[in-house]
Amino acid sequence: MLIISSRSALLSVYYPQIFLILTSGSYLALSSVVALGANIICNKIPGLAPRQRALCQSRPDAIIVIGEGAQLGINECQYQFRYGRWNCSALGERTVFGQELRVGSREAAFTYAITAAGVAHAVTTACSQGNLSQCGCDREKQGYHDYQEEGWKWGGCSADVKYGVEFSRRFVDAREIKKNARRLMNLHNNEAGRKILEERMKLECKCHGVSGSCTTKTCWITLPKFREIGYLLKERYMDAVQVEPVRASRLRQPSFLRLKEARGYQKPTDTDLVYLERSPNYCEEDTVTGSTGTRGRLCNGTSTHTDSCNVMCCGRGYNTHHYTRIWQCNCKFHWCCFVKCNTCSEKSEVYTCK
Numbered sequence: 001m002l003i004i005s006s007r008s009a010l011l012s013v014y015y016p017q018i019f020l021i022l023t024s025g026s027y028l029a030l031s032s033v034v035a036l037g038a039n040i041i042c043n044k045i046p047g048l049a050p051r052q053r054a055l056c057q058s059r060p061d062a063i064i065v066i067g068e069g070a071q072l073g074i075n076e077c078q079y080q081f082r083y084g085r086w087n088c089s090a091l092g093e094r095t096v097f098g099q100e101l102r103v104g105s106r107e108a109a110f111t112y113a114i115t116a117a118g119v120a121h122a123v124t125t126a127c128s129q130g131n132l133s134q135c136g137c138d139r140e141k142q143g144y145h146d147y148q149e150e151g152w153k154w155g156g157c158s159a160d161v162k163y164g165v166e167f168s169r170r171f172v173d174a175r176e177i178k179k180n181a182r183r184l185m186n187l188h189n190n191e192a193g194r195k196i197l198e199e200r201m202k203l204e205c206k207c208h209g210v211s212g213s214c215t216t217k218t219c220w221i222t223l224p225k226f227r228e229i230g231y232l233l234k235e236r237y238m239d240a241v242q243v244e245p246v247r248a249s250r251l252r253q254p255s256f257l258r259l260k261e262a263r264g265y266q267k268p269t270d271t272d273l274v275y276l277e278r279s280p281n282y283c284e285e286d287t288v289t290g291s292t293g294t295r296g297r298l299c300n301g302t303s304t305h306t307d308s309c310n311v312m313c314c315g316r317g318y319n320t321h322h323y324t325r326i327w328q329c330n331c332k333f334h335w336c337c338f339v340k341c342n343t344c345s346e347k348s349e350v351y352t353c354k
């Protein structure tokens with residue numbers, strides 16, 4: 001049984017309407033959500049594409065996990081870009097359920113890739129933990145195959161990443177209903193995020209036998225930590241390639257993407273992140289490009305990187321705030337039995353962009 005109350009923060013982000021329903025009872029299990037009627041719930045999530053709504057209705061339990069996956073992606077995005085002018089705001093919100101982004105930037109590329117990977121990761125985890133009704137451990141890796149020559153056999157629970165990836169594909173990709181170049185871009189980046197996740201699946205093994213003699217060994221597949229995926233996608237973001245749509249044959253619709261800087265019809269690789277438009281500098285607020293600007297952002301007075309006040313504030317200057325940090329220090333244990341501490345303090349400053 002899935003208890004939803006502990007996920008209220010998440011739910012309030014993704015499903016404001018559901019949250020209202022859920023808070024009327026203090027402990028609502030998923031079964032109650034299902035009892036409330038998938039119809040009611042799914043019709044109240046704003047911005048779902050038709051196929052997403054259909055999937056929601058047939059698999060209401062998975063919707064919760066999809067929300068967790070999207071949040072996983074967004075949290076990682078905010079972590080990876082915490083020192084940047086673009087800090088994953090605006091683009092980072094509502095990518096799976098909300099209204100579509102009208103931006104074809106590198107940042108949008110990262111956002112799509114990490115969200116699609118996040119959903120695949122969360123669904124696969126939920127499968128392994130037995131939290132979803134239609135999946136579990138990878139059945140193809142359950143003791144049927146022995147690897148005699150390498151001296152091990154499948155054992156334990158192998159993560160069924162294929163299921164998670166397929167689920168992410170069905171749900172996340174279903175948003176792309178307009179037949180335009182951005183659809184091709186988004187689908188490519190979604191797939192790149194999931195592919196990078198799949199490539200990072202790990203084989204873990206355990207030895208059996210007297211005092212670690214390893215007479216037999218069992219192995220299983222595990223998911224990588226999502227942080228690892230975050231770093232890999234950040235690298236991909238740095239090396240992202242600009243593409244343009246190619247309208248094949250008489251059809252007006254763009255049918256594939258090619259590298260903009262290349263001669264001929266060279267296509268991006270499966271794990272490239274691709275973008276259509278150059279990014280703004282994210283200095284000023286601009287709803288068209290999805291920039292929130294850097295006014296009010298914290299900056300670092302001594303850093304020489306992107307979080308330095310100079311770079312972060314785009315030359316507009318910064319405000320200095322003085323404060324005193326107070327903490328307990330030099331604690332000593334006295335016999336018997338109390339601890340005595342001094343109070344230490346330090347004057348400190350923080351800077352925020354004008």
Ligand SMILES: *[C@@H]1O[C@H](CO)[C@@H](O)[C@H](O)[C@H]1NC(C)=O
Nearest residue numbers: 001002003122125126129131
């Ligand atoms: C699976 O369910 C357990 C118990 O309800 C919960 O603690 C855990 O976070 C869930 N895992 C996922 C990935 O949703």
Ligand SMILES: *[C@@H]1O[C@H](CO)[C@@H](O)[C@H](O)[C@H]1NC(C)=O
Nearest residue numbers: 078087089292293294295297
């Ligand atoms: C990102 O920047 C915006 C605009 O300055 C700010 O309001 C927001 O709190 C920041 N978000 C994070 C996660 O730091």
Ligand SMILES: *[C@@H]1O[C@H](CO)[C@@H](O)[C@H](O)[C@H]1NC(C)=O
Nearest residue numbers: 299300301302303304305307
């Ligand atoms: C500012 O940057 C310096 C150098 O990169 C670093 O050592 C320091 O911890 C940073 N300060 C804050 C408050 O992040």
